[in-house]
Amino acid sequence: MASGMIVDTTLVIPRSTTTTVDEHAAETLVLDNRMPVLKNGDWTFLSHDEVVELRKRDGGDDTAVATAHETTTVNTKTTLHKADTTTTTTAKPETTTGTTKGSGTTTTKTTKTASASPLPSFFDSSLASNFSTDSACPAFINAFLTNPTFKKCYPFSLLLQGSRSFFNAEKSLVSITQVLDATCAANATFCTTYLSQLATNLTDSANCGADYKLGNSIVVQAYLGMIAYQPLYAASCLTDPDTGAYCYANAITNLTTTANVYFYYLPLNNTLPTSGSEPSCNWCLQQTMGVFWSSSADRKRPIANTYLSAANQVDTICGPSFVNDTLPVAITSGAMSSLRQGLSLHWLAPSIFLSMAAHFILF
Known part of the structure; x- marks a missing residue:
């Protein structure tokens, strides 16, 4: 996400915080969009406008700002070297959980594994053709x-x-x-x-x-x-x-x-x-x-x-x-x-x- 763009984000958080995830057991929560900022050795949460103003006062130093992890779903892409073409293939998501160090926030990470499309079959439209009587x-x-x-x-x-x-x-x-x-x-x-x-x-x-x-x-x-x-x-x-x-x-x-x-x-x-x-x-x-x-x-x-x-x-x-x-x-x-x-x-x-x-x- 480009710097300065803040949007409402929905996180899917499992009922259990263990590494074993029940894909059906989930709740929907609204993420607090305020940004965690380290200032004078203390962490505080500020709005986007407050962060912009703070950066102006500090001379544009971005190193003091740490943003929360964003959860996104990514389409897995397969590059076909011979056709020099990139395409998005379908995939089945696999969900895991983990804890972000330093924030104490549990987030859900969604990944996808690409699966190949079925290859065409032979005579799949015409095998019902008439054959001779008792033909093998x-x-x-x-x-x-x-x-x-x-x-x-x-x-x-x-x-x-x-x-x-x-x-x-x-x-x-x-x-x-x-x-x-x-x-x-x-x-x-x-x-x-x-x-x-x-x-x-x-x-x-x-x-x-x-x-x-x-x-x-x-x-x-x-x-x-x-x-x-x-x-x-x-x-x-x-x-x-x-x-x-x-x-x-x-x-x-x-x-x-x-x-x-x-x-x-x-x-x-x-x-x-x-x-x-x-x-x-x-x-x-x-x-x-x-x-x-x-x-x-x-x-x-x-x-x-x-x-x-x-x-x-x-x-x-x-x-x-x-x-x-x-x-x-x-x-x-x-x-x-x-x-x-x-x-x-x-x-x-x-x-x-x-x-x-x-x-x-x-x-």
């Missing part, structure tokens, strides 16, 4: 969603589709940064292998194979998210060197230039919309496309189907050679196949595009 798929999906290994990987690629809580988290730079902190903390090398094997198990006939062939949206989205884990992990964890903020966090919270968000759906077998706002030709876009270019060397990944058209659009807007508009030399990977059993996934693109459009309309 729902049980398989629920099993891997609750598996500790899957939770440890916390794949960003599976949050992009079918998560209402992730949609809500995207509305705040702070909350989406918390999500990206969690997903980027995973061991990408281990999780790439784990999710690749999980994709194979997902499409097995004993699990979700029949529903995958029928084009069940949940199964297809899960499969695409699993095989797109590596490029989307690398892209979503990029941080702007100028601000330290995640590139994806900047893109999703920028309401004036929304087109940069669409690029993160390329590894999920979606092409860019042919019309709409133009992307920002910045470092983040260039590096994100560089990640996808490298990933397209595996021709069995969906990004190999969508990269070239996106690169041509970017170079048309941002200038020739802003990104590489050719595919890298092909490599093979027997662990994944984006078009298993001859199923074309391009039918899914319009539905995901409409979902993204709805996001920006409702944002």
Whole structure:
């Protein structure tokens, strides 16, 4: 509190003066706002005006004045280093008591301990999707969603589709940064292998194979998210060197230039919309496309189907050679196949595009 400002203060004083506090047993008292002043070796209580006058007579010496302890409730703040942003988080207060030495006054000190917001859940808005008769798929999906290994990987690629809580988290730079902190903390090398094997198990006939062939949206989205884990992990964890903020966090919270968000759906077998706002030709876009270019060397990944058209659009807007508009030399990977059993996934693109459009309309 600034010097010279005196306000009525309410103290919460426990019925007992012991260190064990009953949080429900409390009375409300009005604090005497007079200030204790040491003058000529004796303590006396003076009003604010009397203190001001006394200081004038004593030449402005503040050392003789000792004010009573003020009781305040402080919001605990958490600084997100990567987003260079400070936010106030909710906290549960913990109350303790103590005696102020020299005054004989018992005061109550209130502190708060910060608690993290719940992270978004996977498929929390669409698991009621229709499955084939007697399908083992729902049980398989629920099993891997609750598996500790899957939770440890916390794949960003599976949050992009079918998560209402992730949609809500995207509305705040702070909350989406918390999500990206969690997903980027995973061991990408281990999780790439784990999710690749999980994709194979997902499409097995004993699990979700029949529903995958029928084009069940949940199964297809899960499969695409699993095989797109590596490029989307690398892209979503990029941080702007100028601000330290995640590139994806900047893109999703920028309401004036929304087109940069669409690029993160390329590894999920979606092409860019042919019309709409133009992307920002910045470092983040260039590096994100560089990640996808490298990933397209595996021709069995969906990004190999969508990269070239996106690169041509970017170079048309941002200038020739802003990104590489050719595919890298092909490599093979027997662990994944984006078009298993001859199923074309391009039918899914319009539905995901409409979902993204709805996001920006409702944002």
